[in-house]
Amino acid sequence: xxxxxxxxxxxxxTRGQQVTLRCSSQSGHNTVSWYQQALGQGPQFIFQYxxxxxxxxxxxxxxxxxxxxxxxxxxxxxxxxxxxxxxxxLCASSVDRGRSEAFFGQGTRLTVV
Amino acid sequence: xxxxxxxxxxxxxxxxxxxxxxxxxxxxVPPYLFWYVQYPNQGLQLLLKxxxxxxxxxxxxxxxxxxxxxxxxxxxxxxxxxMSDAAEYFCAVSGSNQGAQKLVFGQGTRLTINP
Numbered sequence: 001x002x003x004x005x006x007x008x009x010x011x012x013x014t015r016g017q018q019v020t021l022r023c024s025s026q027s028g029h030n031t032v033s034w035y036q037q038a039l040g041q042g043p044q045f046i047f048q049y050x051x052x053x054x055x056x057x058x059x060x061x062x063x064x065x066x067x068x069x070x071x072x073x074x075x076x077x078x079x080x081x082x083x084x085x086x087x088x089x090l091c092a093s094s095v096d097r098g099r100s101e102a103f104f105g106q107g108t109r110l111t112v113v
Numbered sequence: 114x115x116x117x118x119x120x121x122x123x124x125x126x127x128x129x130x131x132x133x134x135x136x137x138x139x140x141x142v143p144p145y146l147f148w149y150v151q152y153p154n155q156g157l158q159l160l161l162k163x164x165x166x167x168x169x170x171x172x173x174x175x176x177x178x179x180x181x182x183x184x185x186x187x188x189x190x191x192x193x194x195x196m197s198d199a200a201e202y203f204c205a206v207s208g209s210n211q212g213a214q215k216l217v218f219g220q221g222t223r224l225t226i227n228p
Contacts, residue, residue: 004156006156033215033216035216040220040221041220041221042117042203042205042218042219042220042221043157043203043216043218044218045215045216045217048214048215056215058215090156090157092157092216097214098214099145099164099207099214100214101159101162102159102216103159104149104156104157104158105156106155106156107155107156109154
């Protein structure tokens with residue numbers, strides 16, 4: 001059974017650019033959540049996808065968007081990057097959208113310069 | 114709404130000493146509570162979880178936590194610290210966001226183990 005994998009592990013972007021981060025959920029999981037972890041902070045909920053539809057969103061602007069595919073993998077897209085978007089982006093998958101355990105990937109470290 | 118407060122951003126203990134990391138929560142519904150550990154440049158690993166069953170929860174690597182409703186606390190303990198326990202620890206509560214069961218995390222506590 002493979003765990004949650006994220007790609008890329010690191011990337012550097014310029015302010016104003018767009019970025020796409022990818023996440024493969026754990027086998028058998030149909031729910032993916034994305035979190036942003038700024039340096040020295042706890043993770044903050046961005047949004048959740050359940051069976052290819054957004055199922056809840058945190059306090060993030062619309063330039064943060066996502067997708068979930070039929071195989072339950074997911075993408076996080078961020079447009080018009082700002083310096084404050086520099087963070088570790090974590091993907092977590094769970095067996096359903098209820099209060100089941102979330103399994104985290106290793107994260108993507110995004111640096112905006 | 115749910116929130117978590119971790120008391121102490123840094124905790125330092127000697128190898129072999131007791132580890133105590135403090136977490137207080139606020140929740141408008143019966144909470145599910147979690148402790149995660151994060152090693153440098155890695156994701157989060159679940160240590161243990163409370164889901165309304167036994168109030169004393171045992172996790173991996175010798176950690177345990179006790180749910181105390183009267184104190185709204187869920188403190189993490191380990192009887193004897195090991196050098197490999199050095200990491201960042203996050204307490205989290207499961208809350209609802211428009212139907213999505215999101216995790217609300219504390220700010221984290223960095224645990225340092227002194228030889």
